[in-house]
Amino acid sequence: MSAALITAIILPALVGAALATAGRFAERIAVPVSLFTAAVMAIAATIAAITGAEVTGGVPAMLGAPGPDLRVDALAAVVLPTVVWIGFLVLVFATADRTRPAARFHGLMLLFLAAVVVTVTATGLPLLLAAWEVMGATSYALIGFRWQDRNRVAGGFTAFTVTRAGDLGLYLAAGAVVAGGGSWSLTALQSLPGPWVHVAAAGLLAAGFGKAAQLPFSFWISRAMEGPSAVSALLHSAAMVAMGGYLLLRVEPLLNVTGWAGPTAAWLGVTTAIVLGVIALSQRDVKQVLAASTASQLGFVVLAAGVGSVSGGTAQLVAHAATKALLFLTAGAWLTATGTKQFTGLRGVAARWPAVGVLATVGALSLAGLPPLSLWYAKDVVLAAALEEEPWLYAAGLAGAALAAAYSARIIALLWRRAGTPEASWDDEERGTRRVPRLAVVPMVVLAVAAAGLALLGTPLLHPMLAPLSGTSVSWPELAASGAIAVVVVLLTLWRTPTVRSGMHWFGLERAAVAVIATPTLRLAAALARLDDRYGTAVDRSGRALEQTARAARALDQRGPAAVTGWIGSAVAVLGRLARRPQTGQVHHYYIGATVTVAAAAVLLLVVR
Structure with a gap:
């Protein structure tokens, strides 16, 4: 149903723009209006995903290209509901967390979500570019939401400029389409002639790497942690960062037809998974751990795009979105309650708020890739495809998975083990409320169920059904090996938490x-x-x-030729006036004049003779 897809875009865009610009006049109604809009948006997007909605007759038609503007295909049908429902849950958390001013915050979040929906469903580069730009602009406003704090604004600026550098790749790809005379459709880019297909692939790789916080762009996500917790929970789980990986999954045929772009994406993705895994293991700030782990986990999505496992990459993206949104919300709840993000102040905090502690543990175990939780199977689909492509890729991917288990277990150990007096480190960032609202726990519970419930992907009953969809058959020995590695690493880390400083x-x-x-x-x-x-x-x-x-020429002209011309004109005018005086129209005057003239002529003749 095209109406459902249009509703999922237009409604949040209009309401978001109204709330963001209404100022304090909309504060009282902002929250209920926003939640209602987000709920309608989520339902409409789900209907669009189920029915495979299309919207036609816009940008492609104007450019003379056949096909729809927006389409919910198999890939979008999985990602679209994930994004909008996580967005709705994050807005519920923001309501409980009392993010203020509410009108501007909820308005920007709705605008951002509308842009993400267009990004997910766009079929061609022009519309994708427009949505990409709106997504980047609103992300800058959201990360620097508390604009009175210069550090937060600087963090948003860093994130914006670094991702913008990568975004130039989209314009490079668009230029390649124009120069090569190809189609704007994302599914037809691999048909570009000659060198232009390589130019387009390079541009899209740069755009995807930048948004997904892959090396060498990864550091921007660290600075983006200056934003509110709800912003991090959406932007750095299911939305902006995920869109970088999603873009590469979308253009996977283009990457593989070039012969070099696919391997480049695969190796850069797995390298990011390892390097950012070490960085996550070195952090002392819970949001920094989650930031580094986000880039690391997205590395597996990029790896999947490089080796042609679109379904595996999609499963990894969706499972990570639910897991990471849950962890960011728990971190935000503790930040609100204790006023700190530092591990020194969060040691044993899970025992003080056990409900949040249990939910955070579920998220951390899923992030660790423990069987049968969701990221275990999703990651193994990607690794199986990597093994078929290159054994060394598989080995590097296992190393990245082991690091994920290590930094996830480290989070669990630090949250449950009380040491010293962590209360002395509270309120170092903001004044804590010493409570976690019940409403804030509700979206965490839903996300925890999603993070654990997606484990059904790995059950023996569904495994044979999913193998054809993934394009790769995941063997039980591979599943058992990765699961065993995750369990061993988690147990070793819980037994003796490592201290790593190299990537701090x-x-x-x-x-x-x-x-x-x-x-x-x-x-x-x-x-x-x-x-x-x-x-x-x-x-x-x-x-x-x-x-x-x-000026000199004008002065000379006025004194030279212009002056002579003026004098001549004046003389002629004087003579004209003199000549006009005798012309009185009186006949006797003419007679007298004629008599005088004849007499003068006679005298002149006599004198001359």
């Missing part, structure tokens, strides 16, 4: 980016600005010289 500062990724890219770019820009100033000065001086020359 994200291996200097931001400093490296500043030194290698930002600083040279700024210096080049400054040099070009100075050159432009010199050109501007030269043009100004030339203009002033021409003006002075023109």
Whole structure:
């Protein structure tokens, strides 16, 4: 039903824009209006996913390209409901968490969700670009939502500019389509002629890597943790970061037809899974652990796109979205209650709020890949495809999975083991409320059920049915091996929690980016600005010289030819006036004049003779 898909986009976009711009006048109605809108949006998106909705006659028609603007195919039918329902649950949590001002926050969140829905269902580059831009702009506003704090605004700016650098790849791909005379459809990009198919693949890789926080773009997600907890729970679980991986899954045929883009995505994805896994294991801030683990887990989605396992990557994306949204919400609940994100203040906090502690444990165990939880099977589908492609890819993927088990178990150990007086470290970021609202627990419970319930994907009954869909048959020895590794690593970490410091500062990724890219770019820009100033000065001086020359020429003209011309004109005018005086119209005057003239002529003749 196209009406359902249109509703899932237009309704949140209009309501979100109204709330975001209404200011304090909409504060009282913002929450109920937002929740109602999000619920309707989620229901409409689910209907669209079930019916395979299409919307036609817009951008493609204007560009002379056949096909629909928006379409819910098999891939979108899985991702679309995931995004909108997690968005609804996050808004429920934000209501309990009392994120203020509510009108602006809920308005921006609804606008962001509308842009994500378009991103998921767009069939061509023009509409995808438009939604991508709105998604980036609203993410900047949400991360820097508390704009009075310069650090938070700076964090949003860093996230925005770094992802924007990757977003240029979409414009590069669009340029390749124009130059190659190809179709705007994402499913037809692999048909571009000659070198343009490689240009398009390179551009889309850059855009996907940037949004998914893959190396070397990964550091932006660390700075994005300055945003409110609800923002992190949506943007860095099911929405913005996930859209980078989703884009690469969407254009998987293009990646594999080039011969180099697929392997590049696969190796970069698995490298990110390992490097960011080490970084996650080194952090002392719970949100930083979750940020690094997000990039690490998205590495498996990128790996799936590289090896052609679209279904495996989709399963990984969906399972990770539910799991990570749950963990971000639990971290946000503890931040509100204790006023800190640091592990020194959160040691043993799970025992103080056991309901949240149990839910966080479910999320952490799922993130660890423990069987039979969701990420265990999803990750193994990806690893099985990697094994068929390259054994070393499989080995590297297992290493990334082991690191995931380690940093997840470390979270569990630190949250349940009380050491010292953690209360002394409370309120270091904000004043804690010392309570977790019951309403805030409701979306956590739903997400925990989703994170654990998706474990059905790994049951013996459904495993044979899903193997054809994934394109790869996952053997039981592979499932058992990865499950055993996860269990052993979790037990070892719980027994003796490791202390890793090497990646505490994200291996200097931001400093490296500043030194290698930002600083040279700024210096080049400054040099070009100075050159432009010199050109501007030269043009100004030339203009002033021409003006002075023109003034001199005008003065000379006024004193020379113009003056002579004026004198001649004046003389002619005087003569004309003199000649006009005798012309009185009186006949006797003419007679007198004629007599005088004849007499004068006679006298002249006599004198001359």
